[in-house]
Amino acid sequence: MPDLSTIVSDIAAEMAAAPDRGIPADYIPPLAAVDPGRFGIAVIERDGTCHLAGDADESFSIQSVSKVFALTLALGAVGDQLWRRVGREPSGSAFNSIVQLETEHGVPRNPFINAGAIVVADVLLGRNQPREVLGELLRFVRAAAGEDGIFIDEAVARAEQDTGHRNMALANYMRAFGNLHHPPEATLGVYFHQCALAMSCRQLALTGRYLMAGGINPTTGHSIVSAQRARRINALMLTCGHYDGSGEFAYRVGLPGKSGVGGGILAIAPGIASIAVWSPGLNERGNSQLGTLALERLVQRTGWSIFEPRG
Ligand code: GLN
Numbered sequence: 001m002p003d004l005s006t007i008v009s010d011i012a013a014e015m016a017a018a019p020d021r022g023i024p025a026d027y028i029p030p031l032a033a034v035d036p037g038r039f040g041i042a043v044i045e046r047d048g049t050c051h052l053a054g055d056a057d058e059s060f061s062i063q064s065v066s067k068v069f070a071l072t073l074a075l076g077a078v079g080d081q082l083w084r085r086v087g088r089e090p091s092g093s094a095f096n097s098i099v100q101l102e103t104e105h106g107v108p109r110n111p112f113i114n115a116g117a118i119v120v121a122d123v124l125l126g127r128n129q130p131r132e133v134l135g136e137l138l139r140f141v142r143a144a145a146g147e148d149g150i151f152i153d154e155a156v157a158r159a160e161q162d163t164g165h166r167n168m169a170l171a172n173y174m175r176a177f178g179n180l181h182h183p184p185e186a187t188l189g190v191y192f193h194q195c196a197l198a199m200s201c202r203q204l205a206l207t208g209r210y211l212m213a214g215g216i217n218p219t220t221g222h223s224i225v226s227a228q229r230a231r232r233i234n235a236l237m238l239t240c241g242h243y244d245g246s247g248e249f250a251y252r253v254g255l256p257g258k259s260g261v262g263g264g265i266l267a268i269a270p271g272i273a274s275i276a277v278w279s280p281g282l283n284e285r286g287n288s289q290l291g292t293l294a295l296e297r298l299v300q301r302t303g304w305s306i307f308e309p310r311g
Contacts (some may be wrong), residue, residue, distance in 0.1 A: 001301065004045070004051055004302070007298065008053045008298070011294050011298060011301075012039060012041055012053030013053075013187055015039040015279065015293070016054065017150040018122045021037070021290055022036070022288065022289025023282060024280040025261040025262070025282060028160055030047040030156050030159050034263075035280070036080070036279075038204050038303055039055060039277075039294070040053070040054045040058060040060075041054055041056060041274075041277045041278075041294055042201035042202040042204070042206075043205065043273050043274075044212075044274045045273050046213060046218050046272060050202065055278065056202050058200055058201075058223065059198045059199055059200045059203075059246045060263065061198055061264075062199050062204060062264050063262040064112065064114075064117070064258065064259050064261065065204065065258050065259065065266050066194045067117045067258065068112075068237065068241075068266065069137060069140060069144075070111075070117060070120050070124060071112075071228075071236070072224075072225060073137065074124055075225070075229060077123065077126060078126075082104050082111075086107065086110065086111050086119045086120065087108065087110055087116075087286065088239075089239075090110065090240050090246050091244065092244050094243060094285075095114055095244075096113075096167070096170070096182060097241075098166070098169060098173060099222055101115060101170070101177075101305065106176065107177075107179060110238045111238075111240075112236065112243070112258065113240070114170055115174060116166065117191060118170055118174065118187060119178070119179060119180065121187050121188075121190040121191040122181055122182055124190060125182050126136075126221040130190045134190065134193050137197075138150065138151075138197075141207050144207045144208075144224060145199075145203050145206040145207040146217075146219065149203075150197065150198070152194075152198070153197075156195075156196035157192045157195075157196035160195060161189075168184060168188060171188050175270075199264075201277060201278050204264060204266055204276035205276040206274070208276065209274045210225060211230050211234055211268045212271065213269050214231075214271075231270075233256075234256040234268055235311065237256035237268065238250055238257070241256065241258040241259065242258075242285065242287050243285060245283070253295045253296050253305070254308075255295065255299060255304065255305065256270075259286070259287040259291070260277075263278055263282060263291060264277070264288065264291065265277050265287070265292065269287060269299075269304040270306065273304065276293045277291040278291060279294070
């Protein structure tokens, strides 16, 4: 295999020239304004070696990638009791779909579709104020990344608040089933701000290291979650992290991954690397078009698919 830095820079050069870049999300106005020509990639190996290319240091709206970190915190707060209020099965439906909630009594299929992530935000609220939950989330990602320069983009949060009618419908619907314990406005306040976290590919890959290394930050040696919990979060990312495109992502890439409508994807090669890619143009399922292609090429050239025979 050629050296990893060469693979990463080759992929960035190929993506810069790619003709079909997908279309940036248009339902959240600040996301529609992002230049679809951007592409960034960060690959951090277990020993801390970091390979960056393209716009790897440019911050973008991580959107639903944040659901991985919110889930990690909610499991820390209430453990397996979380699964009384949200399932662990792929939905096969769009990320913002309401259709299954009626027949499934307000219990979302998984924590990564919007309905599930809204329940997770409600769990995080517990007895706290929205401001405290967001403070805890920021402390978590900053500590996991080992960087203080990670912020919430207030303009994006506000735009989501102004345009998030579907999310309001989901929250109100689940509240009617008793699966939301706080006023929908409070829970959605947490959810919208969590989605508005702004990070670069480098910061996102740094944050994801605990999922690559059995729950431990491999640089500091600090345990963030148990090895079992890291394994299980990875399993959910593989099966549900790309919504109704999760099967396709597993087929093409073969890594646990979580996408966001800002065009970011966090992908984990367990024991090997934490990877973040960003390109704002989305495919028809709302997942980054070139981000997926870049990961597909990375895995083809490194043999990092979890389905690759080992040893
Ligand atoms: N904030 C976005 C929404 O609620 C997140 C969706 C996503 O990234 N898939 O619609």
